Amino acid sequence: MQKKTRKLTLASQLLCLSLGTLLLGGPLGAAELESAAVKPLELPWPAQSTQYLPLTDGHQIPYLWLEQTNAQATLVIVNGRTETLLKYQELAQHFLAQGYNVLLFDHRGQGLSARYTDDPFKGHIDEFQTYVDDMHQLLQRVLPEPRQHKLLLLAHSMGGAVSSLYLEQHPEVFAAAALSAPMHGIQGKLLFSENDACALGSLMSVFSSEGYAGFAAAPFKVREFAGNDLTGSRSRFDWFNELNLQYPQIQLGGPTWGWLAQSCAVFEPMRANSSSLQIPLLVLQAELDTVVSNRAQNEFCQALQQNPESGCVTGGPVVIQGALHEVLFEQDKQRQQSLTYIDQHFAKALAQ
Structure with missing residues (x-):
């Protein structure tokens, strides 16, 4: 079945605005961060703009390639569900300062990418493996060849699931990887266990693959900070809300039954195939996570410890207390702790 996509309107205007504003620090004044407002990126190269890579099936992946002179490595950042590369400027700034080139991109169906369904707020995918294949095409076609630098991988949430599969299927591409609250499972308990939502998603996707999971429409809406399950940082939370309002093209609502079923289908083979990994892995676990399953992350690391070529570097996930x-x-406090672990992990990999 041919996928339906929604072309981004005013795309060229958005690209100029987003990079001019986000990389030069425009919208941040209304949401000062705890330590200080994010400073504009001081780019030692001409101002970059988001580009689009046409894939073999006609879809286009938005990406941002930030390259600097005398880089010591290249970092690929893989974001989570509902996210966009535009959200990651503060993080990109940190790793540029560490001397890395940085590659960011948006998954199909979210961020600056075209959508799968007529409802632009639905988070949908027909097959989870497509995320992995898109990522591979991007790396093969965007990164300079021959590759002069070691590749490092940093992924969050759904991006952690995509990246875990990628590392298993393409074990020799990256030198080291760090996963932030990876989606190795979800906290989907309805009645009996965390697996309840997955069981329901598998059933409902047969009848309503593109219907909103949960039986009710869940379009994008500005969320309240109080009681949110994402972050304790009021300023960063508000800043992302502001970003969504400033650029409606990136707004995304709830997932579909199809997305849920496809995601759940990869969890077990992801653990079973962990023996394919050939690099050290850092897994950061949020102590107070109610979105993804900490139990599943523990099980993934336990399986990985049986692999002499890989393993979670501390024997299991590193728990970020209070996160x-x-x-x-x-x-x-929690963010800096996480970045310290990541920086040390990457520095050790580059020293070998």
């Missing part, structure tokens, strides 16, 4: 799901967008 909600978005450890990389948490309050400064």
Whole structure:
């Protein structure tokens, strides 16, 4: 069946605005961060703009390639569900300062990408493997060849699931990887266990693959900070809300039954195939996570410990105390702790 897509209107205007505003620090004044407002990126190269890579099936993947002179490595950042590369400027700034080139991109069906369904707020995918294949095409076609630098991988949430599969299927591409609250399972308990939502999604996707999971429409809406399950950082939470309002093209609502079923289908083979990994893995776990399953992350690391070529570097996930799901967008204390672990992990990989 041919996929339906929604072309982004005013795309060229958005690209100029988004990079001019986000990389030069425009919208941040209304949401000062805990430590200080994010400073504009000081780019030692001409101002970059988001580009679109046409894939073999006609879909286009938005990406941002930030390259600097004398880089010591290249970092690929893989974001989570509902996210966009535009959200990651503060994080990109940190790793540019570490001397890395940075590649960011948006998954199909979210961010600056075209949508799958007529309802632009539905988070949908026909097959989860497509995310992995898109990522591989991007790396093969965008990164300079021959590759002069080691590749490092940083992924969050759904991006952690995509990246875990990628590392299993393409074990020799990256030198090291860090996963932030990876979606190795979801917290989907309805009556009996965390697996309840997956069982229901598998059933409902047969009848209503593109219907909103949960039986009710869940379009995008501005969320209230109080009681949110993502971050304890009021400023970072408000800033992303502001970003969604400023650029409606990136707005995304709830997932579909199809997305839920496809995601759940990869969890077990992901653990079973962990023996294919050939690099050290850092897994950051949010202590207070109610979005993804900490139990599943523990089980993934346990399976990986049987692999002599890989393994979670501390024997299991590193628990970030007091953190909600978005450890990389948490309050400064938890965020800095996470970045310290990541920086040390990458530095060790580059020294070998």
